Amino acid sequence: MTYFKQIFRFAIPYLKYAYLNIAFNILYALFSTISFMALIPMLSVLFGETKKITEAPQYTGIGNIKAFAEDYFNFFVTTTSEAKGIDYTLGILVVIIISIFLLKNLFNYLALFFATFLRNGMLRDLRNAMYKKAVELPLSFFSEKRKGDTISRITWDVGEVQSSYLSILELIIKEPLTIIFTIVGMLIISVKLTIFVFIFIPVSGFVISLIGKRLKKQSTVAQQEQGMFLSIVEETLGGLKVIKGFTSEAYFNKKFSSSTDRYFNLSNKIMNRQNMASPVSEFMGIMVIAILLWFGGHMVLVEKTLLGAQFIAYMGLAYNILTPAKAISKASYDIKRGNAAAERVLEILEEENPITSKPDAIQKTTFDDLIKIENINFRYEDENVLKNFSLDVPKGKTVALVGQSGSGKSTIANLLTRFYDVQEGEIKIDNINIKDYDLHALRGLMGLVTQDSILFNDTIKNNILLGKQDATDDEIIAALKVANAYEFVKDLPNGIDTNIGDSGNKLSGGQKQRLSIARAVLKNPPIMILDEATSALDTESERLVQQALENMMQNRTSVVIAHRLSTIQKADKIVVMQKGEIVEQGTHDELLVLNGTYSKLVMMQSFE
Known part of the structure; x- marks a missing residue:
């Protein structure tokens, strides 16, 4: 009983x-x-x-x-x-x-x-x-x-x-x-x-x-x-x-x-x-x-x-x-x-949810100054994925994270959005620990575009509306234009009311990714997180998506996790990671002069 x-x-x-x-x-x-x-x-x-x-x-x-x-x-x-x-x-x-x-x-x-x-x-x-x-x-x-x-x-x-x-x-x-x-x-x-x-x-x-x-x-x-x-x-x-x-x-x-x-x-x-x-x-x-x-x-x-x-x-x-x-x-x-x-x-x-908002959580909906990551350690199971990791992302700047697979780049995106919580150290936005933010308010500050274009079996319009539930058709079309997606959407049988099938499988990889970007554009958040958003695309799709990303990142704070280094050359700061630690950081030109890890990564991709 x-x-x-x-x-x-x-x-x-x-x-x-x-x-x-x-x-x-x-x-x-x-x-x-x-x-x-x-x-x-x-x-x-x-x-x-x-x-x-x-x-x-x-x-x-x-x-x-x-x-x-x-x-x-x-x-x-x-x-x-x-x-x-x-x-x-x-x-x-x-x-x-x-x-x-x-x-x-x-x-x-x-x-x-x-x-x-x-x-x-x-x-x-x-x-x-x-x-x-x-x-x-x-x-x-x-x-x-x-x-x-x-x-x-x-x-x-x-x-x-x-x-x-x-x-x-x-x-x-x-x-x-x-x-x-x-x-x-x-x-x-x-x-x-x-x-x-x-x-x-x-x-x-x-x-x-x-x-x-x-x-x-x-x-x-x-x-x-x-x-x-x-x-x-x-x-x-x-x-x-x-x-x-x-x-x-x-x-x-x-x-x-x-x-x-x-x-x-x-x-x-x-x-x-x-x-x-x-x-x-x-x-x-x-x-x-x-x-x-x-x-x-x-x-x-x-x-x-x-x-x-x-x-x-x-x-x-x-x-x-x-x-x-x-x-x-x-x-x-x-x-x-x-x-x-x-x-x-x-x-x-009755499963306990460790990631929740505090009773007196802060409802702040603006980003004014700085994202600050201070001496964080994080592990999924036993071994640390990030070790004493620290990074500042000033407002309006684009910071790119690069490194080999398993270096901890995507983990940063998961921690910023509080999909996971750090075990040690702090992540602050405007000098407030993100654990003190209301969870919806925190994620409301951020737009997320991932490597896998996660779309739902619904119309283009309803997929884009996830970014802003009360948006008008004109706002949706404007977001699609910024994401270089309207050029193919307008030619579809029912335009933005076209159903895209299970996981968007009626569309190509590049088209799906541009719809993901349009969704983030419509949300219009002050902070944008791009997690290897172009790594799965062919060259032509990558060019269109990269242009869409650049349109979206204008006048916005961005954290870009990149596998293809050609996509982040214009970043204000490039952080090179290895086994959960920062080994180099600077602009593209500064890192090339160092002739270190970043330079080797660029040479390897150029050779490929």
Whole structure:
């Protein structure tokens, strides 16, 4: 129940539906019992077991209520039959029975009707919370987790929690109350017979409970496997070019089918164990009914302590316990599955996010003076990627970071935007530690253009609008012109309203990169971070993109991480990095004169 309590907070906005569900479930349980009890008068009339009473009985207290009810019914049958005939009496009894069954089913429908709002509301809010948390979590979380597993948790596991935990509402209200009211009805008819029956029920419960012991563990493993094959799907669709190019279809087919085979075997075990619950509980119930027939029949035929009509109604009540008992056994397995799913859902929801805004975070939205990086050390795992790194980036200047792969260049971009936090040292903007900034305000100061042009399956317009949600079409077109992108956008079938496909795959690499630049231009931030924005482009695309970048960087503070040195020759300062440390810095001409690391990098690229 620990997981249930943690998930329960998502039900709080829908408690009014829960209360209505409970109220109608109580009425359903009550009328479920009354519907069988109402058969006794009808059967008594048919079997001629009613006593002839011509005077109305007197109520003498709660202790004699059963005798009073029986005498009053006999009085009603006697007087009504004498006055209007037996057919009229039977007709009234039939109408009463139909009305009771109608109300019973109406209450059942209304209970389910209000439960629908509860379960679907919880599903929506839980899924929204999962998505929101996934978006807020730092990049480091997803470097350790499979994306497909996260997708599985947001879709399958959340759905499992919703469907399984609704069973608890049924488990603690509808079915137990049906059983309780039914037992009360059985006791009213015959205490002796009821005590005899309930000697055998604990044995049935013990047998049924043995089935579900390993269900939660198996469900957890199955849900993990589900996350595995969703990850394979996600990776496959993202890397189809490589898979086809290396003719690796058979390898990935085998990898996927191995995962689905494991899921198939686990699912079979879970479903077979779960499916066993209903027939086993029904068989145990029928055994109790069979014993009941023998003992009850003895009371009717031999002892003459029970009327035939009462015994038939009693049998109906006894069988009425089987349905909720089966539902409870099934619900208990659902809850075990739900617990396994809830554990995986809560693992995401309760994951601590180390990168958040402080309660009193600074909402500064302007950049006035200087970016200052002071003696920072940073490591992704054990070994430092940056060591005692210090750098000043004055307002309006362009500072370029160059060096071999793995030297720590891109890490600087990740730290400036607080995708990661430094372990030691400080990064300041206008002499304020970036950890003291509101996270949205900090990132609002920066535009980011990465090596991989991250675009979404939407129109050009909506991709560009990420930079400024309320921008007009004219502003979007102006940004596209600055990014040298409007020349190809205007020739597309629907212009800026053209859909660019999954990840922008309808466009070339250079076109996608220019749209990324246009998005940053529209945002119009005071600080621009360019992370190897031209490294994946051909020469012609690089020329157009480089021109777009130069247009964008005018009168702006820029941190440029570059692999191709031809793109940063005009930078105000070039910082040469090696193994997380600065080995040289200066302008392009100053560094060439030094004839050191930078000069060798230029010569190597010129040779290439």
